[in-house]
Amino acid sequence: MATARQCRDPSAPTQRAPAPAGIPPRTVVLVGLMGAGKSCVGRRMAARLGWPFVDADDEIVKAAGLCVADIFSLYGETAFRDCERKVMARLLDGPPHVLAAGGGAFMDDRTRALIRARATSVWLRADLEILVARTAGRTHRPLLNTGDPRETLRALMERRYPVYALADLTVTTGPDSADHTANQVLAAVASGGPDGAGPPTDGGQAMDTGRDDSQDTQTP
Ligand SMILES: Nc1ncnc2c1ncn2[C@@H]1O[C@H](COP(=O)(O)OP(=O)(O)O)[C@@H](O)[C@H]1O
Ligand SMILES: O=C(O)C1=C[C@@H](OP(=O)(O)O)[C@@H](O)[C@H](O)C1
Numbered sequence: 001m002a003t004a005r006q007c008r009d010p011s012a013p014t015q016r017a018p019a020p021a022g023i024p025p026r027t028v029v030l031v032g033l034m035g036a037g038k039s040c041v042g043r044r045m046a047a048r049l050g051w052p053f054v055d056a057d058d059e060i061v062k063a064a065g066l067c068v069a070d071i072f073s074l075y076g077e078t079a080f081r082d083c084e085r086k087v088m089a090r091l092l093d094g095p096p097h098v099l100a101a102g103g104g105a106f107m108d109d110r111t112r113a114l115i116r117a118r119a120t121s122v123w124l125r126a127d128l129e130i131l132v133a134r135t136a137g138r139t140h141r142p143l144l145n146t147g148d149p150r151e152t153l154r155a156l157m158e159r160r161y162p163v164y165a166l167a168d169l170t171v172t173t174g175p176d177s178a179d180h181t182a183n184q185v186l187a188a189v190a191s192g193g194p195d196g197a198g199p200p201t202d203g204g205q206a207m208d209t210g211r212d213d214s215q216d217t218q219t220p
């Protein structure tokens, strides 16, 4: 049976310091584009918290008995999103864990509503160069297997970033290590945002962005 591609970074998490105090016992869902590091960073966060780590794509693959690319090619993206929604609903019903969503999950209105109701969502934001570099040479993401991956990612950024910005928290990931990003996300979750005001209920708070947050267009 086909299995999902695992995070290929061979290095185990190196930050063994205790996780910051104040992490609420609530599932943390990482959202963001392909290559942002949701799977790798999520695994490291879970290790630090001593919580389970779940990769939604892996669960979809288990449920379907097919790899993601085969689900897309045999049944289409709509069928994949339906499966993804059901799998996310099941996972979000479970005890607190770190959950790496697939890049499109938060774009689905019903999946996004579930995430916002049952978890703390964190957008791992990355620029185009980082995303291109981290997805290059990989074939398990069907959306990047046709056309120019850079152009596909650029178009997805335009369409998706205004929606990802609805996550409770935003952490920008650059050339730093995955361990560093994991620490940043944990600190953001512990403080509830840059001012420690607790996760917002309407829109998100940016953490460590250093960039222009304004996105005024939203394409479904
Ligand atoms: N600082 C970093 N943070 C996260 N991932 C990184 C980092 N540096 C390199 N990577 C690599 O980027 C690739 C994509 O990461 P992945 O977690 O699969 O992204 P996503 O799940 O968001 O699509 C992986 O091969 C990972 O090892
Ligand atoms: O952005 C997307 O629509 C997708 C992202 C992938 O997950 P990653 O973001 O973990 O690569 C995977 O769910 C599928 O290929 C579709």
Ligand SMILES: [Mg+2]
Binding pocket: 038, 039, 055, 057, 100, 101, 102
């Ligand atoms: Mg992933």
